[in-house]
Amino acid sequence: MDRVDEAFDATPRRDFLPAGVRRRASYDGPLRIAAGQTNSQPRTVADMLRLLDVRAGQRVLDVGSGSGWTTALLAHLVGPTGSVLGVEIEPVLVTFGGRNLSSTGRRWATIREAAPGVLGDPGGAPYDRILVSAEPDELPQELVDQLADDGVMVIPVAGTMLRVTNPDAVVTRHGRYRFVPLH
Numbered sequence: 001m002d003r004v005d006e007a008f009d010a011t012p013r014r015d016f017l018p019a020g021v022r023r024r025a026s027y028d029g030p031l032r033i034a035a036g037q038t039n040s041q042p043r044t045v046a047d048m049l050r051l052l053d054v055r056a057g058q059r060v061l062d063v064g065s066g067s068g069w070t071t072a073l074l075a076h077l078v079g080p081t082g083s084v085l086g087v088e089i090e091p092v093l094v095t096f097g098g099r100n101l102s103s104t105g106r107r108w109a110t111i112r113e114a115a116p117g118v119l120g121d122p123g124g125a126p127y128d129r130i131l132v133s134a135e136p137d138e139l140p141q142e143l144v145d146q147l148a149d150d151g152v153m154v155i156p157v158a159g160t161m162l163r164v165t166n167p168d169a170v171v172t173r174h175g176r177y178r179f180v181p182l183h
């Protein structure tokens with residue numbers, strides 16, 4: 001059992017699902033939440049978190065916080081000496097995810113509505129880790145610019161999971177995955 005398994009155990013997926021799909025929480029696939037969006041496939045989330053290699057005390061940005069599940073998982077991984085900011089573009093999910101997150105009591109994590117035309121959180125950068133749960137066609141330079149000098153970002157781009165590490169924004173590829181589009 002590694003730190004990611006422990007985070008999953010401490011953060012049950014069913015607590016981040018609407019009542020109508022809660023009974024399917026153990027299904028290893030994406031589940032509809034609201035606004036045409038999904039709570040991601042658990043195996044994919046686990047793969048991404050292992051690639052992200054989150055440490056206690058880090059500052060983490062969660063782009064596309066949706067149900068709040070990944071934000072809460074990241075909050076477990078950084079612990080109370082760290083911080084997590086989730087940004088979400090759909091207002092109804094800012095409310096839904098924020099409520100789910102606050103019921104975990106992990107007050108070092110918050111969810112905020114994405115500012116129009118702004119990707120991520122340039123004002124709060126640099127971040128030690130950036131997780132992106134929606135898919136652009138190309139690697140967004142705006143997000144690369146928000147990574148700390150020794151930071152790591154995990155992001156699906158055009159069907160392939162990328163791990164971007166600083167210094168020098170070195171990109172490695174980690175298999176094929178499908179995600180909702182990054183708007």
Ligand SMILES: C[S@@+](CC[C@H](N)C(=O)[O-])C[C@H]1O[C@@H](n2cnc3c(N)ncnc32)[C@H](O)[C@@H]1O
Pocket residue numbers: 037038039040063064065066067068069070071087088089090093114119120133134179180181182183
């Ligand atoms: C796969 S879903 C949610 C996954 C989420 N991490 C979870 O655990 O439920 C991806 C989310 O990204 C959001 N999204 C898309 N483009 C975005 C953007 N530019 N900024 C912030 N969120 C965005 C969508 O609204 C959607 O909720």
